[in-house]
Amino acid sequence: MIKNTMRYLVPGDYMADPAVHIFNGKLYIYPSHDWESDVPENDNGDHFNMKDYHVFSMDTIEGEVTDHGIVLEVKNIPWAGRQLWDSDAACKNGKYYMYFSLKDKTDIFRIGVAVSDKPEGPFIPRDNPIKGSYSIDPAVFEDGGSYYMYFGGLWGGQLQRYRGNKALESAVLPEGGDPALCARVVRLSDDMLEFAEEPRDVVILDENGKPLTAGNTQRRFFEASWMHKYNGKYYFSYSTGDTHLLCYATGDNPYGPFTYQGVILTPVVGWTTHHAIVEFKGKWYLFHHDSVPSGGKTWLRSLKVVELEYDGKGVIKTIKGTG
Numbered sequence: 001m002i003k004n005t006m007r008y009l010v011p012g013d014y015m016a017d018p019a020v021h022i023f024n025g026k027l028y029i030y031p032s033h034d035w036e037s038d039v040p041e042n043d044n045g046d047h048f049n050m051k052d053y054h055v056f057s058m059d060t061i062e063g064e065v066t067d068h069g070i071v072l073e074v075k076n077i078p079w080a081g082r083q084l085w086d087s088d089a090a091c092k093n094g095k096y097y098m099y100f101s102l103k104d105k106t107d108i109f110r111i112g113v114a115v116s117d118k119p120e121g122p123f124i125p126r127d128n129p130i131k132g133s134y135s136i137d138p139a140v141f142e143d144g145g146s147y148y149m150y151f152g153g154l155w156g157g158q159l160q161r162y163r164g165n166k167a168l169e170s171a172v173l174p175e176g177g178d179p180a181l182c183a184r185v186v187r188l189s190d191d192m193l194e195f196a197e198e199p200r201d202v203v204i205l206d207e208n209g210k211p212l213t214a215g216n217t218q219r220r221f222f223e224a225s226w227m228h229k230y231n232g233k234y235y236f237s238y239s240t241g242d243t244h245l246l247c248y249a250t251g252d253n254p255y256g257p258f259t260y261q262g263v264i265l266t267p268v269v270g271w272t273t274h275h276a277i278v279e280f281k282g283k284w285y286l287f288h289h290d291s292v293p294s295g296g297k298t299w300l301r302s303l304k305v306v307e308l309e310y311d312g313k314g315v316i317k318t319i320k321g322t323g
């Protein structure tokens, strides 16, 4: 197991849920911005009451971390209710698109888009969320000129309120031997502003080719999707939520199915665990967060990075968290 010794990236503030991309040779981080809003902690995640985003960039992994300041705020998003959760960004034809999780005025999570000419923003939000979007945690992955969004999250992320992309009358969380709820994947439209198709389930299979069950809480998807490609294979990684692991599954195309492979990061101090995996200047890195600097306050999380290693067969070596 690899020991996690790297530094905190933004020691003066609380940043979480990193999405990371290389644009124009620089590394850009798109995190959530935690703050002390005094909302009591509950299983619905009301205490994650974020109201803006910053963007950070780095020329090297050891070097200075530049804060580009506030790039998008709840108060400027026309359809906003509350709670800016995890976001991601993508670049196409010289334009930058920021995708974000936000509750609308009826307290339903939707996914929004904001646009900029620069990776560091500021980003101008669209008037409405993406049609047909729901739940949280967008992660956008480009493959062969097509862009795919992975999304979804249980409990406060509201995924249990949907089946077949339709809202249920009331939430149903499968249990025990029922198939686990899946993250979703959808190809984006050419203009990057809408879904180009109906979202599909990201099915994760066990070693016998059977979909993971809801009771398999050490392995099943909970939230925090990420996709990367290594040696021609597609690596779908995610958080198991209430069992606090970052896991991964591999497949041979962006839609899956994916086969469960193992744990990337053991639990960290704090309740949530969330990450991005990126190659930068010939090495692979795991960006993530923990709540060590805030003394364990689950809603005040801090960004970290650690090198990620594969063995000769493409197996990710498990990294030890701070938990």
Ligand code: FUB
Pocket: 016, 017, 032, 048, 085, 086, 101, 136, 137, 153, 223, 224, 272, 273, 274
């Ligand atoms: O930051 C709020 C939520 O916590 C994110 O959207 C989840 O992935 C979890 O990290």
